[in-house]
Every structure is written in structure tokens, then in C-alpha cells.
Amino acid sequence: MSWTDERVELLKKMWNDGASASQIAKELGGVTRNAVIGKVHRLGLSNRVGGEAEAEVAEAAPATPAPKPVEPKAEAPKVVEPKPAPVERPAPQAAAPAAPSNVTPLPLRKAIIPAGQPLPPQPSLNEISPEALASVREVEKKAKRLTLMELTERTCKWPIGDPATEDFWFCGLPSQPGKPYCEAHVGVAFQPMSARRDRRR
DNA sequence: CCCTGATTCGC
DNA sequence: GCGAATCAGG
Numbered sequence: 001m002s003w004t005d006e007r008v009e010l011l012k013k014m015w016n017d018g019a020s021a022s023q024i025a026k027e028l029g030g031v032t033r034n035a036v037i038g039k040v041h042r043l044g045l046s047n048r049v050g051g052e053a054e055a056e057v058a059e060a061a062p063a064t065p066a067p068k069p070v071e072p073k074a075e076a077p078k079v080v081e082p083k084p085a086p087v088e089r090p091a092p093q094a095a096a097p098a099a100p101s102n103v104t105p106l107p108l109r110k111a112i113i114p115a116g117q118p119l120p121p122q123p124s125l126n127e128i129s130p131e132a133l134a135s136v137r138e139v140e141k142k143a144k145r146l147t148l149m150e151l152t153e154r155t156c157k158w159p160i161g162d163p164a165t166e167d168f169w170f171c172g173l174p175s176q177p178g179k180p181y182c183e184a185h186v187g188v189a190f191q192p193m194s195a196r197r198d199r200r201r
Numbered sequence: 202c203c204c205t206g207a208t209t210c211g212c
Numbered sequence: 213g214c215g216a217a218t219c220a221g222g
């Protein structure tokens with residue numbers, strides 16, 4: 001694969017959107033994250049600037065006007081400011097959800113879709129062993145609450161919540177090698193037919 | 202160990 | 213210019 005205009009464009013877009021090099025590489029296909037990083041540098045956009053505040057860097061006392069020598073090169077006269085500063089996305093990355101354990105953030109149950117019927121085939125409760133069920137409930141408190149975009153091949157892809165509402169995310173805990181779910185969710189996802197049949201009804 | 206970006210350097 | 217290997221870090 002080579003860096004066609006299209007691919008470079010996608011790279012730029014995703015990079016400025018805050019995507020990681022590996023995510024971009026995955027999206028592009030045919031390249032590694034190293035290739036992406038290398039390209040990013042060659043393009044001179046290593047600094048993920050653009051007026052957007054970094055997820056971290058909460059420190060850096062804003063009071064002291066750090067005497068920064070600025071770049072020796074004079075930038076071309078910019079006609080427009082970097083970005084219209086969209087109101088969305090307060091914190092694209094993790095941004096520690098404080099304590100997700102107790103209080104359930106249900107208040108904002110703003111349904112995007114009229115909460116339709118077609119939910120994913122969740123195993124009915126009476127098909128799950130009590131042990132596994134308890135385990136799952138425990139684990140879901142520790143879930144990393146990943147969004148679809150944040151899933152990797154090694155994160156648990158067990159959906160939690162109602163996909164039709166904002167109250168929806170993926171487990172995200174380390175998945176079992178070769179499995180799409182973490183240990184706990186593997187326990188409810190993969191069960192011997194016999195056990196299933198016996199428990200049903 | 203999983204991941205992140207940064208840099209180097211042979212190609 | 214390219215990107216694997218490597219480095220430095222979370």
C-alpha cells in the first residue's frame with residue numbers, strides 16, 4: 001500500500017479527530033501504526049493542535065505565561081481560526097468516569113431511537129447459571145465502559161445497557177485469549193447445550 | 202501485558 | 213519518502 005491522496009486525507013482527518021495511530025492504521029489497512037506515526041511526522045502534524053484542549057495536561061499552571069520562544073518560522077497568514085470549536089466532545093478519551101460503581105447514570109436516558117424491540121440476542125436470565133450471573137454483575141461494575149470505537153481485539157465486546165439509549169457501552173475488560181469476551185462474559189456467552197437445555201424454563 | 206507516540210536509520 | 217525497530221512512557 002502507498003500513501004495516496006485519499007489515504008493521506010483519511011489519515012489527517014482521523015489524526016485530527018484524536019484517533020490513535022493504531023486505530024488509523026487499522027482503518028487504512030495495509031499499514032502498521034509505525035507507518036502511520038512515521039507519516040504523521042513527515043506531514044508535520046505530530047502536534048495534535050487545533051485549539052482543542054488535550055485530554056490530559058490538566059496541570060500546566062495557566063497562570064504563568066511560560067516563556068515559549070515560539071517557532072522560528074513565521075506561519076502563513078491564517079485567514080480563519082483553527083476551528084469553529086464544536087460544542088461536542090468534552091473529553092474524547094477515557095477521562096476517568098469517577099466512580100461508576102454505585103449510582104447508575106440513568107437520569108439522562110435520552111432515547112435516540114424510540115427504544116425498539118430488536119435488542120441483541122441476550123441470553124434469557126433463566127439460561128444463565130447463578131454463578132455466572134453473579135460474576136457478570138460484579139464485573140459490570142468494573143467494566144471500562146468502552147465505546148464501539150474503543151474496542152480492540154483484546155477487549156471484551158460484551159454489550160451492556162440499551163443500544164437504543166445513551167446508556168450503552170461495552171465491557172472493555174481484557175478479553176480471554178482467542179475469545180471476544182472477558183472471562184466473566186465468556187461464562188455466559190459460551191455454554192454447553194446440555195446445561196442450557198436443563199436450565200431453560 | 203496492554204497500549205500510546207517519538208525517534209532513528211537502512212532501504 | 214517509507215516504515216520496522218527501538219525507545220520512552222501510561
